[in-house]
Amino acid sequence: MENKRVSIIDVAKAAGVSTATVSRVINQMGGYSEKTERKVLETIKNCGFRPNVSAIGLRTRKSRSIGIVVPDITNEFFAKIVRTLNQFFLKYNYSVFICDLNEDADLEERHIQEMLDKNVDGLIFISCRESISTILTRANVPTVYIDRSPKDAEVTVCSDHFDGGYLAGKKLCECGCKKILFIRHYRMNSAVELRRQGFLKALEEYGQTCEGEYEKGVLPEYQSVKEFVANLLVEKGCYFDGIFAMNDRMALAALHALRESGYEVPKQVRIVGFDNVSLSEICHPPMTTIAQDTHQIGISAGEALIKLMRNEDIQEKNHIIPVHMKVRGTT
Amino acid sequence: MENKRVSIIDVAKAAGVSTATVSRVINQMGGYSEKTERKVLETIKNCGFRPNVSAIGLRTRKSRSIGIVVPDITNEFFAKIVRTLNQFFLKYNYSVFICDLNEDADLEERHIQEMLDKNVDGLIFISCRESISTILTRANVPTVYIDRSPKDAEVTVCSDHFDGGYLAGKKLCECGCKKILFIRHYRMNSAVELRRQGFLKALEEYGQTCEGEYEKGVLPEYQSVKEFVANLLVEKGCYFDGIFAMNDRMALAALHALRESGYEVPKQVRIVGFDNVSLSEICHPPMTTIAQDTHQIGISAGEALIKLMRNEDIQEKNHIIPVHMKVRGTT
DNA sequence: CTGAAAGCGCTAACAA
DNA sequence: TTGTTAGCGCTTTCAG
Numbered sequence: 001m002e003n004k005r006v007s008i009i010d011v012a013k014a015a016g017v018s019t020a021t022v023s024r025v026i027n028q029m030g031g032y033s034e035k036t037e038r039k040v041l042e043t044i045k046n047c048g049f050r051p052n053v054s055a056i057g058l059r060t061r062k063s064r065s066i067g068i069v070v071p072d073i074t075n076e077f078f079a080k081i082v083r084t085l086n087q088f089f090l091k092y093n094y095s096v097f098i099c100d101l102n103e104d105a106d107l108e109e110r111h112i113q114e115m116l117d118k119n120v121d122g123l124i125f126i127s128c129r130e131s132i133s134t135i136l137t138r139a140n141v142p143t144v145y146i147d148r149s150p151k152d153a154e155v156t157v158c159s160d161h162f163d164g165g166y167l168a169g170k171k172l173c174e175c176g177c178k179k180i181l182f183i184r185h186y187r188m189n190s191a192v193e194l195r196r197q198g199f200l201k202a203l204e205e206y207g208q209t210c211e212g213e214y215e216k217g218v219l220p221e222y223q224s225v226k227e228f229v230a231n232l233l234v235e236k237g238c239y240f241d242g243i244f245a246m247n248d249r250m251a252l253a254a255l256h257a258l259r260e261s262g263y264e265v266p267k268q269v270r271i272v273g274f275d276n277v278s279l280s281e282i283c284h285p286p287m288t289t290i291a292q293d294t295h296q297i298g299i300s301a302g303e304a305l306i307k308l309m310r311n312e313d314i315q316e317k318n319h320i321i322p323v324h325m326k327v328r329g330t331t
Numbered sequence: 332m333e334n335k336r337v338s339i340i341d342v343a344k345a346a347g348v349s350t351a352t353v354s355r356v357i358n359q360m361g362g363y364s365e366k367t368e369r370k371v372l373e374t375i376k377n378c379g380f381r382p383n384v385s386a387i388g389l390r391t392r393k394s395r396s397i398g399i400v401v402p403d404i405t406n407e408f409f410a411k412i413v414r415t416l417n418q419f420f421l422k423y424n425y426s427v428f429i430c431d432l433n434e435d436a437d438l439e440e441r442h443i444q445e446m447l448d449k450n451v452d453g454l455i456f457i458s459c460r461e462s463i464s465t466i467l468t469r470a471n472v473p474t475v476y477i478d479r480s481p482k483d484a485e486v487t488v489c490s491d492h493f494d495g496g497y498l499a500g501k502k503l504c505e506c507g508c509k510k511i512l513f514i515r516h517y518r519m520n521s522a523v524e525l526r527r528q529g530f531l532k533a534l535e536e537y538g539q540t541c542e543g544e545y546e547k548g549v550l551p552e553y554q555s556v557k558e559f560v561a562n563l564l565v566e567k568g569c570y571f572d573g574i575f576a577m578n579d580r581m582a583l584a585a586l587h588a589l590r591e592s593g594y595e596v597p598k599q600v601r602i603v604g605f606d607n608v609s610l611s612e613i614c615h616p617p618m619t620t621i622a623q624d625t626h627q628i629g630i631s632a633g634e635a636l637i638k639l640m641r642n643e644d645i646q647e648k649n650h651i652i653p654v655h656m657k658v659r660g661t662t
Numbered sequence: 663c664t665g666a667a668a669g670c671g672c673t674a675a676c677a678a
Numbered sequence: 679t680t681g682t683t684a685g686c687g688c689t690t691t692c693a694g
Contacts, residue, residue, distance in 0.1 A: 007687055018665045023689055032663060050448055054394070055687035057385030058670045065428070065449065073417075074410040083404050086431045090441065095449050097396070098429040100417045110421065117381055118396065118426050222613060252613060259615075282553060282583060284590075284615060338671055349681045354673060363679065386671035389686045 006049050015043040026051065057119055066122040066305065067097040067115035069108065076277045077247075077294065078126055081146065084298025085124065092306060094121070105129060112136050122305045130190065142308035144301045149190055149318070155308060157301045157319040158191065164290040164323040165195030168244045168272040169202025171288065175270050175331050177242030178208060183225065183254060184246040186217035192246055195274070199244060214240065218250075225253035233261045241269055248273035248280040248289055255283070255330065271330040285329025296321050337380045346374040357382065388450055397453040397636065398428040398446035400439065407608045408578075408625065409457055412477065415629025416455065423637060425452070436460060443467050453636045461521065473639035475632045480521055480649070486639060488632045488650040489522065495621040495654040496526030499575045499603040500533025502619065506601050506662050508573030509539060514556065514585060515577040517548035523577055526605070530575060545571065549581075556584035564592045572600055579604035579611040579620055586614070586661065602661040616660025627652050 008026075012019040017036060024032055025040040032040075043049075057063050068085060070078045082098065089096050097120065099111035108128060115123060116139050123136070127147040136143065142154070149156045172180050182199060184192050196215075203210050218228045225245075238258075245251035251273030255265055263269055265285065273280055276291035300319045307314055339357075343350040348367060355363055356371040363371075374380075388394050399416060401409045417427050428451065430442035439459060446454060447470050454467070458478040467474065473485070480487045503511050513530060515523050527546075534541050549559045556576075569589075576582035582604030586596055594600055596616065604611055607622035631650045638645055 005687095008689095009687075019688075020665060020667095020690075021663085024664090027689085036663080052389070052687050053449055054385045054388030054392075055670090056689080058383070058389050058672085058687080059689045061385075061670085063385070068429075073404065073414050074407050076405050076407070079405040079410055082429065083431045083433060086404075086429055087433060090438070090445070093445075095428050095445055097426050098399075098413065098417055100414045102414055102418060107421070114421070114424075114426055118384055222609070249613075256613075256615065278553070279610065279613070282580075282587075282610070282614075284587065336671095339673095340671075350672075351674080351682080352680060355680090358673085367679080383671050386686090387673080389671080389688085390673045392686085 005052070006047050007052065008049070010047060011040070011043050011049050014047060015040050061119060062121055063119040064093060065095040065097060065118065065120050066124065067099055067111070067118070067120045068124045068126065069099040069101065069111055069115075069128055070126045071101045071128060072103050073098065073100040076279075077275045077292065080294035081126055081298045081301075084295050085302055088299060088302035101128070109133060109135065116141065122309045124301055124305060127191075142305060144305045144308065146297060146301050147191055155304045155314060155317050155319075157297055157304065157321065159292045159297065159323050160320045161191045161194035161323075162198035162201075164274065164292075165198030165200075165244075166202045167198075167323070167325045168195075168274075168290055169199040170205070171272060171325060171327070171331055172242040172244060172270055173202060173206035173208060175242070175266070177270055179240040180208075180210065180214060180242035180244055181240045181254075182210065182215045182244050183229075183250055184215070184217055185220045188217070195246065220247070220250060222249050222253045225250045226257045229254045229257035230261060233257065233263070238263055238268065243269060243271045245271065245273050248275050248277050248287055251287055251289070251330075252279060252283050255287070266330050272325075273330075276326050280326070280328070288328045288331040289326050290323050291326050292323055293321050336383070337378050338383070339380070341378060342371070342374050342380050345378060346371050392450060393452055394450040395424060396426040396428060396449065396451050397455065398430055398442070398449070398451045399455045399457065400430040400432065400442055400446075400459055401457045402432045402459060403434050404429065404431040407610075408606045408623065411625035412457055412629045412632075415626050416633055419630060419633035432459070440464060440466065447472065453640050455632055455636060458522075473636060475636045475639065477628060477632050478522055486635045486645060486648050486650075488628055488635065488652065490623045490628065490654050491651050492522045492525035492654075493529035493532075495605065495623075496529030496531075496575075497533045498529075498654070498656045499526075499605075499621055500530040501536070502603060502656060502658070502662055503573040503575060503601055504533060504537035504539060506573070506597070508601055510571040511539075511541065511545060511573035511575055512571045512585075513541065513546045513575050514560075514581055515546070515548055516551045519548070526577065551578070551581060553580050553584045556581045557588045560585045560588035561592060564588065564594070569594055569599065574600060574602045576602065576604050579606050579608050579618055582618055582620070582661075583610060583614050586618070597661050603656075604661075607657050611657070611659070619659045619662040620657050621654050622657050623654055624652050 008019050008022050012022045022040055025037050086096050101107045112133050122142040124144045130150050132150045145153045145156045147158055218225055243254050251271050258265055258269055273287045273289035276289045280287035280289045339350050339353050343353045353371055356368050420427050432438045443464050453473040456476045461481050463481045476484045476487045478489055549556055574585050582602050589600055604618045604620035607620045611618035611620045
């Protein structure tokens with residue numbers, strides 16, 4: 001049982017230097033001759049030395065790991081961001097803890113405590129609640145918020161939701177839509193509010209208005225949305241000629257409800273979704289949608305967190321990531 | 332700057348006992364009076380003491396964290412397992428590191444090294460390569476393999492792929508299919524091999540055979556599969572009346588290719604997919620598919636790993652998780 | 663440019 | 679039942 005891993009002491013002995021020198025070389029702190037450096041580096045390689053993170057953590061309070069809190073990892077949109085972050089931080093030798101809330105906000109505090117206990121060097125919240133956990137502010141860990149902007153957030157990264165809403169509205173107007181349904185989660189949030197404003201601005205430019213009756217807050221699940229739209233059609237008929245849904249799944253639910261009620265898309269009703277998940281490409285007809293740049297969101301958040309952790313100056317505290325429209329079959 | 336966290340020494344002082352006693356109470360090791368226990372527990376609560384995992388790790392070589400290696404976190408099927416595991420391990424106070432391979436097998440070794448450096452107590456591989464990393468065997472970390480069975484694997488958890496293949500074959504035969512396409516990833520793996528065997532057994536029972544020309548190895552992306560099937564239809568016509576695809580996305584690609592070429596599903600061709608991802612429910616017509624029980628897979632893997640980490644006896648080294656068929660619109 | 667040594671917070675002998 | 683104490687492997691003064 002060779003359970004004894006090689007330590008910095010072993011390296012020091014083998015290289016004929018002190019542990020301090022080995023440590024200096026490992027951490028590139030300078031203050032050693034080139035010769036010593038070569039010697040140490042060589043020995044490290046030869047004996048397969050790997051620094052013990054627990055020991056380092058004990059001394060430095062750093063863990064070389066970060067935590068990502070995400071409401072629903074099975075949502076492709078979030079999963080893509082997580083992937084980008086995972087890859088990004090691998091380059092910087094940070095490991096990432098995953099904290100899936102499973103859409104249960106109560107888990108958030110537990111996960112935060114868990115991360116704090118693990119001495120994470122930083123934290124990224126994707127689309128979580130708008131207020132900042134008190135336990136977190138007290139702990140004072142570098143934090144980046146993606147797609148939500150709590151008050152007092154250090155750094156946030158968001159898609160340009162306003163522009164997304166604007167683009168969608170503009171497109172639908174250009175297609176000649178006069179009465180557009182705005183379908184969103186029944187619980188409003190800041191991202192959706194921005195999209196709504198952009199959307200309304202576009203309508204305004206085209207001399208349209210969007211009365212209250214066109215804004216629909218619903219349960220966001222596919223089935224709920226589908227039933228909701230189906231009911232609407234039964235009760236009020238198809239009194240609209242366009243739909244802007246806050247994500248592709250909801251848009252697809254609307255599409256299917258329409259089709260099953262005998263309405264044609266895009267002939268009678270045009271639809272724009274949001275996110276550009278693969279679903280939107282695969283469905284029939286393929287969905288016109290506002291694409292969020294998950295890759296850039298991840299990179300920006302990663303870079304910002306690195307700076308925060310290094311105590312570097314952050315010029316940009318609120319990153320706005322451009323969106324673009326994917327025009328497909330539903331418009 | 333209250334950067335000084337309260338340590339076990341502070342607790343010991345405040346409670347008027349030694350650090351050893353505090354440690355004993357924390358770890359429930361017994362050997363202390365009920366009175367001391369109460370006192371210590373109370374002080375811990377009062378002063379908000381949280382054990383320092385780095386210190387514990389340095390002493391015990393345990394990190395209270397595990398790693399999950401997954402080929403593609405944006406795949407809903409894998410994401411669901413990850414979620415279950417995340418939730419499962421939260422209960423046991425283990426944090427989970429995510430290692431997304433992004434379908435790039437070369438990342439595997441790097442992630443494994445990363446996890447080993449982080450002193451993870453255990454590792455779970457979801458559907459990764461069939462051979463075991465040498466660096467991993469040397470490190471001797473408790474490991475569970477999901478949906479792949481490398482030689483010498485300590486513990487594996489797999490869906491009943493044979494039965495899945497059998498059920499699919501049976502269903503198609505019962506629908507009267509005589510010539511069934513078997514569409515799979517061009518690279519074979521053990522899970523698919525099992526499904527194939529089950530599938531062939533069903534055909535045999537119905538007096539059918541599946542010649543080589545019905546087995547199709549393809550690039551697994553949606554577009555590739557779609558094009559493949561479309562080409563097949565052009566070149567050979569619709570010489571088959573059933574399709575069994577190795578996942579829902581591939582099944583959907585086939586469905587769309589058929590429809591776009593003017594063939595009707597399920598009238599002319601019946602299709603069965605695999606996995607039961609949400610896509611299969613949402614598409615038109617909804618896809619008949621073999622449902623893998625992601626929740627049970629996660630739980631079984633989690634429980635097995637806990638046992639492994641505790642050095643408990645494992646009765647069952649190879650867990651087979653039942654599958655079931657979701658009959659929907661494509662059959 | 664290099665080394666000696668203290669100590670981070672905890673566990674686990676060993677002693678009492 | 680409880681306390682004392684020696685490290686776990688590393689970083690970081692302080693001396694030289």
